[in-house]
Amino acid sequence: MIDETHDPALPCWVPEAAGHPDFPIQNLPLGIFSPPGGTPRGGVAIGGYILDLGACHAAGLLDGLAEAAIDLTLDALLTQGVAARRALRSAVSRLLSGPSQPALLHRATECSVHLPMSVGDYTDFYAGIHHATNVGRLLRADVPLTPNYKWMPLGYHGRASTVRPSGAPLRRPNGQRKRATDAEPSFGPSRNLDYELELGIWIGTGHATDAPMPIGEAASHIAGFCLLNDWSARDIQGWEYQPLGPFLGKSFFTTISPWIVTPEALAPFRAAQPTRPTDDPQPLPYLWDEADQAGGALGLTLEIWIRTAAMRAAGMPPHRLARSSALDLYWTPAQLVAHHASNGCNLRSGDLLGSGTISSATQGSEGSLLELTRGGREPFALAGGESRRFLEDGDEVTLTGHAVRDGFATIGFGPCVGTVLSAA
Amino acid sequence: MIDETHDPALPCWVPEAAGHPDFPIQNLPLGIFSPPGGTPRGGVAIGGYILDLGACHAAGLLDGLAEAAIDLTLDALLTQGVAARRALRSAVSRLLSGPSQPALLHRATECSVHLPMSVGDYTDFYAGIHHATNVGRLLRADVPLTPNYKWMPLGYHGRASTVRPSGAPLRRPNGQRKRATDAEPSFGPSRNLDYELELGIWIGTGHATDAPMPIGEAASHIAGFCLLNDWSARDIQGWEYQPLGPFLGKSFFTTISPWIVTPEALAPFRAAQPTRPTDDPQPLPYLWDEADQAGGALGLTLEIWIRTAAMRAAGMPPHRLARSSALDLYWTPAQLVAHHASNGCNLRSGDLLGSGTISSATQGSEGSLLELTRGGREPFALAGGESRRFLEDGDEVTLTGHAVRDGFATIGFGPCVGTVLSAA
Numbered sequence: 001m002i003d004e005t006h007d008p009a010l011p012c013w014v015p016e017a018a019g020h021p022d023f024p025i026q027n028l029p030l031g032i033f034s035p036p037g038g039t040p041r042g043g044v045a046i047g048g049y050i051l052d053l054g055a056c057h058a059a060g061l062l063d064g065l066a067e068a069a070i071d072l073t074l075d076a077l078l079t080q081g082v083a084a085r086r087a088l089r090s091a092v093s094r095l096l097s098g099p100s101q102p103a104l105l106h107r108a109t110e111c112s113v114h115l116p117m118s119v120g121d122y123t124d125f126y127a128g129i130h131h132a133t134n135v136g137r138l139l140r141a142d143v144p145l146t147p148n149y150k151w152m153p154l155g156y157h158g159r160a161s162t163v164r165p166s167g168a169p170l171r172r173p174n175g176q177r178k179r180a181t182d183a184e185p186s187f188g189p190s191r192n193l194d195y196e197l198e199l200g201i202w203i204g205t206g207h208a209t210d211a212p213m214p215i216g217e218a219a220s221h222i223a224g225f226c227l228l229n230d231w232s233a234r235d236i237q238g239w240e241y242q243p244l245g246p247f248l249g250k251s252f253f254t255t256i257s258p259w260i261v262t263p264e265a266l267a268p269f270r271a272a273q274p275t276r277p278t279d280d281p282q283p284l285p286y287l288w289d290e291a292d293q294a295g296g297a298l299g300l301t302l303e304i305w306i307r308t309a310a311m312r313a314a315g316m317p318p319h320r321l322a323r324s325s326a327l328d329l330y331w332t333p334a335q336l337v338a339h340h341a342s343n344g345c346n347l348r349s350g351d352l353l354g355s356g357t358i359s360s361a362t363q364g365s366e367g368s369l370l371e372l373t374r375g376g377r378e379p380f381a382l383a384g385g386e387s388r389r390f391l392e393d394g395d396e397v398t399l400t401g402h403a404v405r406d407g408f409a410t411i412g413f414g415p416c417v418g419t420v421l422s423a424a
Numbered sequence: 425m426i427d428e429t430h431d432p433a434l435p436c437w438v439p440e441a442a443g444h445p446d447f448p449i450q451n452l453p454l455g456i457f458s459p460p461g462g463t464p465r466g467g468v469a470i471g472g473y474i475l476d477l478g479a480c481h482a483a484g485l486l487d488g489l490a491e492a493a494i495d496l497t498l499d500a501l502l503t504q505g506v507a508a509r510r511a512l513r514s515a516v517s518r519l520l521s522g523p524s525q526p527a528l529l530h531r532a533t534e535c536s537v538h539l540p541m542s543v544g545d546y547t548d549f550y551a552g553i554h555h556a557t558n559v560g561r562l563l564r565a566d567v568p569l570t571p572n573y574k575w576m577p578l579g580y581h582g583r584a585s586t587v588r589p590s591g592a593p594l595r596r597p598n599g600q601r602k603r604a605t606d607a608e609p610s611f612g613p614s615r616n617l618d619y620e621l622e623l624g625i626w627i628g629t630g631h632a633t634d635a636p637m638p639i640g641e642a643a644s645h646i647a648g649f650c651l652l653n654d655w656s657a658r659d660i661q662g663w664e665y666q667p668l669g670p671f672l673g674k675s676f677f678t679t680i681s682p683w684i685v686t687p688e689a690l691a692p693f694r695a696a697q698p699t700r701p702t703d704d705p706q707p708l709p710y711l712w713d714e715a716d717q718a719g720g721a722l723g724l725t726l727e728i729w730i731r732t733a734a735m736r737a738a739g740m741p742p743h744r745l746a747r748s749s750a751l752d753l754y755w756t757p758a759q760l761v762a763h764h765a766s767n768g769c770n771l772r773s774g775d776l777l778g779s780g781t782i783s784s785a786t787q788g789s790e791g792s793l794l795e796l797t798r799g800g801r802e803p804f805a806l807a808g809g810e811s812r813r814f815l816e817d818g819d820e821v822t823l824t825g826h827a828v829r830d831g832f833a834t835i836g837f838g839p840c841v842g843t844v845l846s847a848a
Contacts, residue, residue: 176572345672347585
């Protein structure tokens with residue numbers, strides 16, 4: 001639903017909010033932050049600042065709607081669902097376009113950010129069809145996609161305890177690695193550390209065990225979206241993953257952008273799910289909803305940037321590695337949620353779903369180094385003369401994502417950043 | 425450490441405790457229960473009763489050691505580690521062998537049991553080598569085990585939100601299934617529902633992200649053990665599991681026995697890890713500890729029982745499907761924990777690890793119907809004239825586990841029961 005909160009001419013008294021690349025007043029993403037010396041609480045990113053929902057509530061503002069945000073997570077707020085989220089968005093929009101109240105703000109650079117929800121379970125899907133095809137080609141040149149790929153959203157359970165907010169450094173994992181030329185595996189630091197560009201989906205309203213979930217209801221369980229970097233140690237993964245799938249090659253770290261961009265903020269950027277090739281199967285009825293096909297996809301431009309230690313030392317800006325589109329997901333967010341619940345598995349407020357790595361069809365859109373360097377065989381040249389097959393210690397990787405449409409203010413996720421530390 | 429709490433001649437004032445097949449005074453497993461009309465709290469299973477740790481603490485008993493058990497989970501108690509667990513065990517043992525105090529007890533049959541810990545993350549391993557071999561043979565007759573099997577404990581992340589205590593009925597899952605003769609998959613109730621007999625391992629003291637975990641320290645993170653039924657929908661699993669491993673074929677339900685049998689209770693039943701065949705690889709140093717090899721395995725006899733709706737109607741007792749031994753795990757519990765932490769992944773109090781399905785080498789020891797009926801091809805005859813390829817609605821499956829040693833009281837886990845309801 002597009003309403004007055006999306007008006008591109010909406011005034012805002014917060015400095016730097018107008019024209020902010022991620023957080024103008026038309027976005028209003030939710031998160032958990034700590035101001036200097038303060039405890040964690042709910043907030044709204046606005047320009048270079050954070051609106052303190054705890055302070056708003058204490059001042060009797062926002063009609064009591066922010067009460068549930070005075071907590072260590074947004075679970076209690078976001079479990080309330082669409083109507084509560086919309087009411088809060090409208091109230092915050094009015095507050096920020098009304099008379100100036102700078103005491104409610106903190107400078108974002110002076111605050112720390114936390115996980116916005118409790119991450120009860122984290123599930124990682126594989127819905128980026130160009131990524132799945134690119135990776136499949138490295139393993140099985142003739143039949144890159146497994147026979148089930150176009151019938152259902154493939155996914156696996158990920159590790160919830162190592163999901164971290166943007167800015168937390170990650171340590172290169174140790175593990176068992178075995179090159180084709182090695183007679184035996186050895187244990188040591190991963191030699192093939194990679195990133196994966198994904199969209200994260202936060203569950204707001206949970207879903208009971210065994211309860212049917214019609215596909216038309218699935219989107220109502222989504223509280224919002226983030227960027228997600230599914231860091232992957234390709235050598236550990238390659239040696240361990242048969243027959244049970246990814247485990248220690250991915251469980252060491254997952255980085256998310258800390259602000260939940262809501263379905264309300266993204267309403268103007270909804271798109272039709274791209275038409276499938278005619279020889280692709282028609283999705284089974286539990287995954288098929290006309291309204292979801294007509295407007296359930298997300299028109300988002302996603303980018304990956306790298307800045308090496310040498311680039312930082314030389315004062316160089318980040319180098320862009322790739323740009324892709326969320327329209328290259330083969331399944332909509334609602335289809336991922338409906339499939340997840342289809343076997344009777346419950347969903348809880350705070351569950352996190354990854355979309356799978358998003359690559360587009362063209363060169364320069366690869367969502368991982370595995371694809372960009374063809375399994376490490378073709379090094380990628382960086383500005384400044386360096387090159388990468390896989391990540392080196394000190395490399396800083398940043399994901400960004402933006403929604404752009406004529407006649408609307410551009411909104412974004414804010415950066416999703418992680419810097420690689422040397423192995424323990 | 426074997427001490428006075430293991431004395432087989434220890435008196436106990438609780439009725440039915442002496443000679444109880446699971447819960448004599450030498451066991452003292454911990455759990456969370458609700459007495460009739462009461463709220464959840466910590467307890468100790470003793471004979472046919474539950475000792476109320478909340479009531480003990482309120483009465484000034486147990487030297488304040490039970491204070492952390494007055495909570496909705498045992499996380500706060502069990503994160504304290506070995507010394508706190510030992511002190512509580514000694515105090516409870518003295519209390520139950522001293523003067524009678526029946527007001528501290530509730531009849532177990534009148535109470536409800538809950539999950540004992542919070543299950544932050546649930547990981548399922550695959551350490552039962554005979555199971556892995558049996559299953560591998562169905563898929564790849566010539567090379568049943570993948571090349572990595574004997575080098576590391578294989579595992580995958582499971583779904584934490586659907587772990588349930590014994591007694592909770594499970595609904596047959598719906599999902600995509602595709603028989604070899606089907607041109608396309610269809611969505612509907614699983615036709616090949618199965619159980620899997622596993623040992624569960626509870627993490628007590630957590631472990632920090634990136635912190636090294638020497639294998640000699642790994643066992644100290646284990647708070648105790650339970651039985652675990654990793655219910656599996658073989659048809660859903662078979663169609664979905666390539667390339668990312670098990671997902672909806674297992675995420676619908678996992679049943680555990682609700683009492684945590686502690687390492688202290690199991691001290692007399694520790695055993696050497698069986699010697700590996702000489703052509704098996706020597707485990708890498710991060711998985712190798714002499715003391716763990718000498719006494720880190722568990723001598724447990726495990727059984728699977730079935731009672732169908734027709735058997736219940738006829739008043740027939742359960743029929744035993746299999747009996748196996750936990751000594752047929754290829755890796756010790758400490759090796760599973762050390763491998764899990766080896767890439768820097770943190771562990772949290774309440775994390776649950778499954779061992780993988782435990783089958784022994786001989787016929788009659790198969791830990792799943794998949795093995796027992798050779799993928800459903802050879803129906804298994806039950807007392808009363810019925811037979812099973814896979815589970816039918818109304819089937820009640822019970823796992824049991826016991827530790828038996830001459831000169832010591834037998835202890836057990838109590839039953840791990842689930843009954844199959846028809847699909848939604």
